[in-house]
Amino acid sequence: PLPGPGGIPVIAVGLMLILKSSYWAKRQFIRAQYARPKWVYPFRRLMRKKPEIAPVFWQQALRAEKVVLKRPRRRLMRARKG
Template identity: 85%
Template sequence: MALGFLIIGLGILIAPLPGPGGVPVIALGLVLLLRNSWWAKRQFIRAQHARPKWVYPFRRLMRKKPEIAPVFWQQALRAEKVVLRKRPSRQLIRVRKRARRLLRRAFR
């Protein structure tokens, strides 16, 4: 359990850095913690009921065959929605489409 908490703490420290480095590290720590602690399982289920949109990406990353690229794409779209309250510009839509094509090619 201590190793799981340590890895989650490391992921939280990495999270503010550019890139998605913190999310997979936190997911790995959660996997270790959830497999070894009944208390953590109950807390995770409570969090899932309270904030399903926040917990869902972690659940997808904790599967046996995680869908890494779709999870990051979904989170990028959510972040874009928070940052841009108005309708996105045409340039942003083009950049998004190019990024999606590159991700699809990379993870085939």
């Protein structure tokens, strides 16, 4: 396991492999999709045959910035609009 934020992509790839091979995991994923569609949607986009990696990470960065920072300090949003 990688310490810190470097381990998050490794965990995500491992979970995707489990999801493709396990029936139980697929059922849990579908339940999560109905319960929290905004949380599951990025994983669905990354599991497509031709995943859009950059747009998914950009969208998640904007969401994280929205949660963490107050409106005047959001730099990614200003860069997107500019």
